[in-house]
Amino acid sequence: MKQPFALGFDFGTASVRACIIDADTGEAVASAVCPYGSGENGTLYDARQPLLARQSPLDYLASMEKAGAEAVAIFRQAGYQPKQIIGIGVAATASTPIPVTENLQPLAALPRFADNLNAYAWLWKDHTAIEEALQITQIAAQHRPAYLMKCGGSYSSEWFWSKIWHCLRTSPEVFHAAYTWVEQSDFIPAVLAGITHHKQLKRNVCAAGHKAMYAPEWNGLPDKAFLTMLSPELAALRERLYEKAYDYRQTAGILCTPWATKLGLPAGIPIAVGAIDAHVGAIGAGVGKGKLVKIIGTSTCDIMAFPQAEAPNDFAGVAGLVRDSVIPGYIGLEAGQAAVGDLLDWWVRQTLNKDVTYHTVLTQKAAALKPGQSGLLALDWNNGNRNILADQQLTGLLVGQTLATTDYEIYRALIEATAFGARKITELITRQGIQINQIVATGGIGHKNELFMQIYADILGYPVYLVDNPHTVAIGAAIMGVIAAQEVLHPAATIEKLAVRAGKVYKPQPEAQAIYEQLYQLYSQLHESFGRKGHVASLYEIMKALLRIKESTT
């Protein structure tokens, strides 16, 4: 047989990318991207509801067709044949639930719902369901505390049940028209496989995990009695959802003829069960024991996986602990920060009113500063705190400004703030006895900003590796395709073999580390004082210490 390849799709927030890799070496041989056609960068907004963010499921399909066909064309031009592709994998955002009919038709495709954004895909960053998330957290805290232990003690407005409940409350006509709800990462594989009945659909454990409160310990989704406490109609919906979720070793189906034609591939190629983009990015970056993968973009996802025997059952402060979600057979750990690239972009575009090229200007100037030289310290909570405190009702803070403080000093302080926030997460993990030997960065920022990477190494105190290819999510999806097609039972070694190499390394610099150690202590004081109810302290020394550190750098 000829050399085998696999195709991966990465459904991002603004576009879909298709990537074809060598199934033996992991080398990426073809890649193509296509933005979504509707809305603003692919997202549909409503000026009257600033927290709303939706997408059209039809956009997903149109862009998948274009990107996929283009990647296959490039692949052919390189001298390969479509029949060499042995498997397909799909990564998508989550929780991005889509209301569908019994035949998996998206309601958004029905003419009567074309103008109703509630019938569209509820994009991960839709925050309309804050109220529902609070109530789910409260009811779970009282009646099902175990549910919360898997999701860091707090259920999010970005997740499955919050969004569906909000739909029931605010748009009952959509709720009642929907037979069931499907995650984007289940919808796409089903479409590719030509599945037209919800009973044939295999849901993925990765999106089910903490986001839909799914766990084997309580036999799948939250029990009916609990859902009845939220609403009897959610309890009734449970029966139209699923009993069991699958990992990507399973196939969701095989490529159907219509989609084979659209993509220029033969029908019948196995399609892996889907997974969520952050986890798949970690697969693409070679996640494994002792290796923390940071997917750094507008926000940051931290992903690890470790053998079950070595895993704590659950611990507070981490957003998700899901069995089989990252590496089947392992416990997947997910944590993250709500605003990283977004925080820098807030400063450049929203506050300074500059365009995106100004990031480079500020980075160049900020790189000339020594650690501590600005005298500034910030909290990275402009979009709340996702992990450690798990509190959306937190905001940003900047301290240490003088009349000489500049825009690039603040820019650097914001980068540092996200790195201090990142360190809170690595410390939380290692405090649980989980060892981190290596940190691998993927996502957009690392490839654009060396200063950012060096600050992370200095503040985290680990060498930070940067992957050689930024498209780790699409490559990870292709790796899933290989694993499903080859029926790999223990995929850790396959992942290690096929993942993108991380050749560039940023090492902690002892001098910078020493200063950042002091600044981190101050950051921690602010973190506890503003973030923990009942925490009582004196903050008088903070401004003094920042001035002392600043003076020591000159």
Place this chain on the structure above:
Amino acid sequence: MKQPFALGFDFGTASVRACIIDADTGEAVASAVCPYGSGENGTLYDARQPLLARQSPLDYLASMEKAGAEAVAIFRQAGYQPKQIIGIGVAATASTPIPVTENLQPLAALPRFADNLNAYAWLWKDHTAIEEALQITQIAAQHRPAYLMKCGGSYSSEWFWSKIWHCLRTSPEVFHAAYTWVEQSDFIPAVLAGITHHKQLKRNVCAAGHKAMYAPEWNGLPDKAFLTMLSPELAALRERLYEKAYDYRQTAGILCTPWATKLGLPAGIPIAVGAIDAHVGAIGAGVGKGKLVKIIGTSTCDIMAFPQAEAPNDFAGVAGLVRDSVIPGYIGLEAGQAAVGDLLDWWVRQTLNKDVTYHTVLTQKAAALKPGQSGLLALDWNNGNRNILADQQLTGLLVGQTLATTDYEIYRALIEATAFGARKITELITRQGIQINQIVATGGIGHKNELFMQIYADILGYPVYLVDNPHTVAIGAAIMGVIAAQEVLHPAATIEKLAVRAGKVYKPQPEAQAIYEQLYQLYSQLHESFGRKGHVASLYEIMKALLRIKESTT
């Protein structure tokens, strides 16, 4: 006799203004301004010493000649005669000490010192003497606590002894060449009067006050034993300074022929003893019992005066309490904030990199916001805290940022921060039993920014009056000229009669006041937590409360 007039000079940081007023009505009939010729906006800097700020005494004279002669020309063009001018008054910055020879020749005029900035005038905002100020405060706290009670508990790097001591330490050749040191507000009247020997010089109590630690209670300047603890050479200098300081009811001398010629006036006009600009601005704005005058510019000075019988002897937190300094026979109270216009200018020019016109853009947008709507709260300490805490080692703070926060929301939060800081001062004063009936604003900002004025009224909880003419310092100086020339013994009534009217009033709006009351409580929590050693508290509620208040405004 024909209608009498008086001429006032206002030596500001960048220029000198001359103003001629009607000595019966106070009406300003002629005004002219001339910037200083050297340096950057009249100030000489040294790139190697960022805290240094000096001026050329020769610039003062050249610009005074131009502005004075132009005002007199305008006065003549209006049909009046120079001989109708009965008195001259002078206001200047302080503490701005100038090293001079025994004949009052500035060292800066000597060729051998032309290149030595230490031989120039040490401008009020020169901060090279931070170390000396700290030592003076420490030694006084231990040995002469009474000295500190007049200056808010802390001696400043901006003041007389700090600067001279710093000169002794860093530039002994200048210190030893100087026979004595003269405040700018004493130097100018002496020049106009043609005084050429230091013994004939009358020093003004206003600049002597807390800035040179002068008080009748301890017979003038600090005693020799105390100065010896600083340095024996400072103790020796004491004998070449002065025993007694005078108020502006006294004449410093009469206009000498050379200067009469330069200005186009007859010789012999009485020249009042000088005073410092903030106090003179208060005179021009009609300071009196129950009336707090706020001179709001790059920084803010708060001036009151009250009959001695009603005055507390001294109280912590107020920068100065000086007998006879504002209204002879009264106790003058001086407080202030280190950065007000400077804070807004920092945001616009230093951080946003916009020009001065952007203040107007931000103000217009910020005016459309409701109080509390931004969710932001700031501390106004980018240049330290001059009063209440009297601590230069404090810095700015901003809290409440989200990813949607804009530049104009931050601008408004900075205005509000200065108003909260201003309220700390009015509360300090009223807590001492001193009643404030009216607040009068003068200085540049009030005339340019209605939003600023309204926010002050809403936050301070007093009607805030704006003077009709912005040149209150020059007009106040002219009023001093009237008082000295007419030998007015109790000048309160004269001041009330001649001062600039304040026709425009900004009244507190109850709805805004209610919200600002909540924000002020939060400001106070930050103020105490970051500003007071040993203050222990929980700040967890601050971000929550800001979000609640923000939500309540929509």
